[in-house]
Structures are given as C-alpha cells and as structure tokens.
Amino acid sequence: MKIGILETGYPPENTIEEHGNYPLAFMKLLDGFGFTFESWAALEGELPDSVTEMDGWLVTGSKYGAYEDLPWIKPLENFLAQAYAQNIPIVGICFGHQILAQALGGKVEKFAGGWSVGKVDYQLNDNAEAVPLYAWHQDQVVELPAEATVVGSTDFCQYAALQYGNKAYSIQPHPEFSREYITDLLAARKDVLPAKIAALAADSIASGDTNSRAIAEKIARFFQLERSQA
Numbered sequence: 001m002k003i004g005i006l007e008t009g010y011p012p013e014n015t016i017e018e019h020g021n022y023p024l025a026f027m028k029l030l031d032g033f034g035f036t037f038e039s040w041a042a043l044e045g046e047l048p049d050s051v052t053e054m055d056g057w058l059v060t061g062s063k064y065g066a067y068e069d070l071p072w073i074k075p076l077e078n079f080l081a082q083a084y085a086q087n088i089p090i091v092g093i094c095f096g097h098q099i100l101a102q103a104l105g106g107k108v109e110k111f112a113g114g115w116s117v118g119k120v121d122y123q124l125n126d127n128a129e130a131v132p133l134y135a136w137h138q139d140q141v142v143e144l145p146a147e148a149t150v151v152g153s154t155d156f157c158q159y160a161a162l163q164y165g166n167k168a169y170s171i172q173p174h175p176e177f178s179r180e181y182i183t184d185l186l187a188a189r190k191d192v193l194p195a196k197i198a199a200l201a202a203d204s205i206a207s208g209d210t211n212s213r214a215i216a217e218k219i220a221r222f223f224q225l226e227r228s229q230a
Contacts, residue, residue, distance in 0.1 A: 001223060003030070004054035005039040006047070006076065008095050009062030012188035015181065022060040025176040026093075029212060033220040042076050051083035056223045059096025061174060065139050066099040066108040077103035084167055087227055091219050092170035098141055100170050101162065107143035114138065115193060116156050117186070118201030119210060122173060124152040124161060126218075132210045133173035134182050140172070169222045175215035179205060 005023040010016075019025070023039035030037075038054065040046040043062065048054065059080070064070060080103040083090055092100040098108040115138045121130035141159040144150070152161025152171065161171040177185075182205055190198040 001035050001056065002054045003035045003037050003056050003058055003223065004048060005037055006042040006057060006059045006079075006096070007039050008043050008060050008076070008099070009064065010043075011181075012185065014188060015184045018184065019178070019181045022176070025178075025181070026058060026060065029176045029216050030220060033216075033224075035220075035223070043070075043072050045072050045075070047075060047079050051079060051086055051088050054088075056089040056091070057083055058219075059090070059092045059099060061094035061096065061136075064095065065110065066095060066102045067139075073099070080104075084164070087167055089166070089223055089225070089227065090168040090170075091222065092168070093176065094137055094172060094174055095139075097162065097170035097172050098139055100168060101141045101145055101148065101159075104145035104147065104164070104168075106141055106145040106148065108139055109142050110138055111140040111142070113156060115197045116154075117193060117197055118182075118204035119207060120154060120156075120173065120204070122152050122154055122160055124214075126151070127214065131214050132208070133175055133212065133215065134177040134179075134205075134210055135173045136177075136182070136185065137172060166222075166225050166227050169219065171215065173215075175210075175212040175219075177210075177212075179209070 027037050102108050116135040120135045121132050147164050148162045151163045
C-alpha cells in the first residue's frame, strides 16, 4: 500500500541531522506494516497531481496555524476535501488533524487555555486505559465537521482524536515524536513557551515512556480497511 506524506512543517534545523525530517519520522513510526512512502512539501506549494496517486494520505504537524493566510493552505484544504470525497483514506496528525477538520467544515483557533506540551494521557474510545503520547500545540479544533465523531479527548483538548467513518482518522498529539526528539525540540523552541509550561513539559518527558506503538497500529489498521473509491 502506497502512502503519500504531505509535509506541512520543518523541524528546527539543528535537530534534522540527528532526527531527520517529519516524513522520515512517520516512515519509522509505520515501519513493518507493509507500506511504501512518498512525500510532498505541501508548505512549499508541492502537491500531487491527483488524489488517486497514492492509496492513502498522511498530513504532518506544523508550526503554522490552519487559519493563517498562507498561500499553500487553501490548495491543501482543497486537496484533502477532494481525497475525502473520493474515499481515499486520510490520516492527520496535530496540524494535519486541524487542517483536515477545517477543510471539512470545522473550525480551528488558537486555544484560549494556552499550550499543551509534553507527555499527556489521552482517553481513546477503544482503549481501556489512557494512552500516553507527546503533545505540542496551542491551536485546537473547536467546532467539529458534520461527519466527525470524537474518539479521543483530554480535559484540556476536547476533540483530541476524530474519526470520519472509514474516510479519515486524525489525532492531535504526536505519535511520531521520540523522547529524544521532543527533548531536543523543547531545547530549540522553549523560548516560544511560557517558562512554567516549558518546565512542566520537561518534567513530564522525564517521567516515563509514551505508547506511540498503539497509535501506529491504529493508523495502520485504518489505512488497511477495505473500502471502494467513490
């Protein structure tokens, strides 16, 4: 199965040599499930010629806001809406979670409650126990698209995971982040965070491991569902 990765953000430059870019992080996350990958730098205006070029699409995280007036945002929204209409499966992560919701009629905004950074326990509908994952966001989905079902949340992030039937699955946290990467990300970008948030994030990262494997398996199962094109 061929998965197209739509790259919407870059890691800090001083982390790339050690950790690679976001498409590489997702290739590592989904290694072993039988997928092949190709990526496009959507934030540079690169998009595939057709939504049917791949068997599924994955949209990465980004430092940008889905609501920002950037020249690549609307073309990406249109691409996702077209893929959705043709029943090409889509997975969105963090910004990808947000831009997909916006493309399908939801609303995204800079959350008045501030930042969620570090290790966070997510209540996912099909997991008996909370799933610890890394978060890094201030923006949130605040109004749902008509076809979205909430399948995961926290007290801070009401719409943390969304399912759109067998058409799309999206999640606010970052299953692709390793502890080493988010530690380096925090060092590189802690100046954009309130000092208290940065300190709490560092403590949470040191407190134990996350369960990215659980989300990798969910993503793989979702992509591998049997479905027909519209």
